[in-house]
Amino acid sequence: MIAPKVMSDVKRLVPYLGASHDRLNGRSFINHHDLGANVTMEHYLQIVDSEVVTGRSHNSIEKYEYTALSSLVQSLQIPVAKFHFELSPMQVLITENPKSFSHFITDACAIIDGVFAKIVSLFGK
Numbered sequence: 001m002i003a004p005k006v007m008s009d010v011k012r013l014v015p016y017l018g019a020s021h022d023r024l025n026g027r028s029f030i031n032h033h034d035l036g037a038n039v040t041m042e043h044y045l046q047i048v049d050s051e052v053v054t055g056r057s058h059n060s061i062e063k064y065e066y067t068a069l070s071s072l073v074q075s076l077q078i079p080v081a082k083f084h085f086e087l088s089p090m091q092v093l094i095t096e097n098p099k100s101f102s103h104f105i106t107d108a109c110a111i112i113d114g115v116f117a118k119i120v121s122l123f124g125k
Helices: 004-017 101-123
Strands: 039-053 060-074 080-095
Touching: none
Parallel strands: 039 080
Antiparallel strands: 039 060
16 A cells, blocks of 8 residues: 555656656557658667655655657668667656755845845935
């Protein structure tokens, strides 16, 4: 059973993880002879490991994201289908660092002071 705290963390982090899980589902790559007989179709797929770490509880959600690209090129020889599959050695790490309420108050006061100083410099004296 999933704890309510974990479920709320997952719901909060979903916008950062992306809504599309399988962008290649249902796609087809068919040459209907309008491009000619000798066509090279190249498909690239790059897999990247991603991890989201929440602030205080240090729970992590690990997932794999991918980038897919396909291209068609006229060729002078025979038709070719090329597939490039690459596992990225890099990992994307997303961390959540909550800030305290005093940090928010300090930032708000700095903005108010900056607006006040600008108004005084424009309309003062």
